[in-house]
Amino acid sequence: MRIVVVNNKRLASTVEMGQRLAQALVAMGIEVLIDSSSAVITALPFEAMIVLGGDGTMIRTARQYADRDVPVLGVNMGTVGFLSNIRAEELDQYLERFVQGDFGLEERMLQEVSLHQDGTLIGSLLSLNEVSIKSQGSRIITVAVKVDGHHHGLYRGDGVIIATPSGSTAYSLSCGGPIIDPALDAFALTPITSYQLNKRPLVIAAAKHIEIDPFDGEQYHIAVDGQVTRAISGDCSIHVRKADHRLRLAIMKPRHFFETIMERLQRDS
Amino acid sequence: MRIVVVNNKRLASTVEMGQRLAQALVAMGIEVLIDSSSAVITALPFEAMIVLGGDGTMIRTARQYADRDVPVLGVNMGTVGFLSNIRAEELDQYLERFVQGDFGLEERMLQEVSLHQDGTLIGSLLSLNEVSIKSQGSRIITVAVKVDGHHHGLYRGDGVIIATPSGSTAYSLSCGGPIIDPALDAFALTPITSYQLNKRPLVIAAAKHIEIDPFDGEQYHIAVDGQVTRAISGDCSIHVRKADHRLRLAIMKPRHFFETIMERLQRDS
Amino acid sequence: MRIVVVNNKRLASTVEMGQRLAQALVAMGIEVLIDSSSAVITALPFEAMIVLGGDGTMIRTARQYADRDVPVLGVNMGTVGFLSNIRAEELDQYLERFVQGDFGLEERMLQEVSLHQDGTLIGSLLSLNEVSIKSQGSRIITVAVKVDGHHHGLYRGDGVIIATPSGSTAYSLSCGGPIIDPALDAFALTPITSYQLNKRPLVIAAAKHIEIDPFDGEQYHIAVDGQVTRAISGDCSIHVRKADHRLRLAIMKPRHFFETIMERLQRDS
């Protein structure tokens, strides 16, 4: 059995914890690979992942490894984590059960964000939270939105966000979007700020696909999960679909989204 | 073949149109039953319905007949209708196709709203749009919300709304709720006005069930689709689930929800 | 010297405190009148007031006594008070300074709310917080709003609020209104919930006067400060102006509105 341990090389505590954990796993006869950076480390197959850190590390893990379809255990190293299930000090207690596959799964929808320039696909990423198309500087931008190929409308303002249910408690919420049950396959389309008084957040079935076409000549940047950012100026369009893969969170301790969401949001703000 | 025609006895135009339509259907060899009021008219089986009027008439039809699972054609008699598919002057043109069953179907989720008093079920209704639990007069009320039996939180203010996707463009939208794709099976839980600054609209998978428990001693009323209203003072709880039946709208002319939603909302406001 | 002590006859603690306070004042050679109810007790002149209780009691005091133009000391008896300046346990410490007139003043704008029926003035009240014109039951109402006699627009929904700066942190805030500096003479015009997507809260200079004309046949009630409520059905109009008098709060301990407002709001929600 092989397990990938992900830590955050900028957080000494997670690096140290990663080494302790690797020793414990090796002692259990498990092969361990450690991923400390944003470069995917291995083409080798593996059966499970343990992520040490906050939601940022989990979001990167989802983007890079979700196509492996293995269970991922999130271990909270101090900061608030919507995606982690146990705290660092609980890891010893739950490790054996995790290795034995004795846990539940909570699946999280991912979205696939593709960027087309002059009609050509130039890149595609998995996103756990959201993609934002956002004005640079102080000028408003105008973007046309299509849903399943049908023109929905123009949005004028600081830009728009397409968020997953996981992302509905992050940037989209700051912009007035609703909190969406992770059990739903849906997108939130949320204006960042809107010059038009009648715009409201939309919740769109994830079986549909969304296309964002900023007007030519606008200066904006695209950010995927706030981690991968690209400044754009030219003829681009952004396509968002539900991804074929999901983040498969290992659940050692059952939890109910709506039971804890308000406390977690408040602790975090 | 038997068709029920629903009109609105307070709108002469729909009554007259109902008579003309009945004659046309009879001439085609179809038996016609006319429902002009809010009392269900028949225990007889029938194969289809035609609803003459605005969304209010369609909402009543859904509440009273959705358990028959027959296709319903909405005919707009002048007012804006989110649920009608053709205008009155188009009825002649489409009637034969409708009678022959040559149309698409757009299904709309219904919710079942049950009222329990002192632990006993005292009534249950189908709802196409929303149930609101709302303060009477000028005092705020406090309601506890459970999702799938787990305590979610307390809401203090003028009350709360549980809306379907169909209802997300009605009262829930007035209160800041998101617009939800009718293709999703989901509830919007929207505070009417909130004394608590951190409350936000929630979108909850309709596989879950929601319970609203107003605090004892509060004075409030419950309104289902704004049509059936009941004043309450005492120990009550309101349960909301997805209904077993759906409204099955006959679609003569294909349409796309997100293509037309903003225009329909603007025309209406 | 004569001082009016206001308590809340439904709160034993304030009644008891009122008696203790009266004894202390009498021992200082001061004549005391106790007002425990909502009936104005005296035509006698007096020089100052002490209000024992929460904001509700202060609001009633403002409505009934603001035309006396005397300083009012608010004593918080446990609940959160935006308007009280000292806590019950501090009263002994500050009483002598208060009696000697050694304090600052913070003035709060009041509004005068007049109700006209069929063109005739049928009543007029002072209001410290807000007047709300609000639908009864589940139907939306339409009201026309004039500012200084000029038609401003129609509001369709659950109704509207006209709030003072003091009232901007109460019901108006629940409905999305802004928090307004009490140093400003201004009204907030806030829709309670709006059927029209483009309505936004307005802040109107209090030198202007506002007229609300509900459409004939609407069923609504008018609430002044949530304390005086009247159900209306018929031809009415509500006029709001800045009052000639202000609530003159005695300030023993200087405070800064924006320094404490967020904490006070959070404690309260």
Place this chain on the structure above:
Amino acid sequence: MRIVVVNNKRLASTVEMGQRLAQALVAMGIEVLIDSSSAVITALPFEAMIVLGGDGTMIRTARQYADRDVPVLGVNMGTVGFLSNIRAEELDQYLERFVQGDFGLEERMLQEVSLHQDGTLIGSLLSLNEVSIKSQGSRIITVAVKVDGHHHGLYRGDGVIIATPSGSTAYSLSCGGPIIDPALDAFALTPITSYQLNKRPLVIAAAKHIEIDPFDGEQYHIAVDGQVTRAISGDCSIHVRKADHRLRLAIMKPRHFFETIMERLQRDS
């Protein structure tokens, strides 16, 4: 008599109109100076200004010339203008009255925005609409806000706006701020988007002064009226006060702010 005519050198129609207007004024014995760019053209005294173009040109004029305290006539050249009073085709009709000083005045509050770096004042600008302190890229920023030297609170999100009443219908409105009567001397403090659920727009008396202190190390830019932008990274603070000067709009045709505001906003969105 000397009049400054302001046009927009990028709009041929305003340049051409400027020349026609100059000829007409010269024929009336008036000396004319034309300002076509963003460089202040003259140290000479003058008695009045005519601004050809949209609100952008008027905003620049206010920033550059408000300290001259002369009346300014705004002439709308096609785009929607909140600040212009007559249309291009009406100029002939009103010119003589304007030259003779036969008009009303509507004064608009300006704010003075000062930027301090490492404790030193490095620049100060007049602003008619707003100053925004806004994150660059996709990271949230944290800013501390002081009102009259007292700590008010921390804002985490995309940043904050300090707007005048004139600016309350511009970017601040897009971010959920209230519409403020230009007759009031007030600031709106509006979060652009807020990571904290409990933040609400504030309306602050303009007699107070506001200080914004972004946390060290944040990357943000400051934009004054969307026209003057500066990227910042380092120890800065932004101070906002009411300016000593006002924009003095010449009013040939009386108008009432609340009578027309909703139509003007709708036309514009």
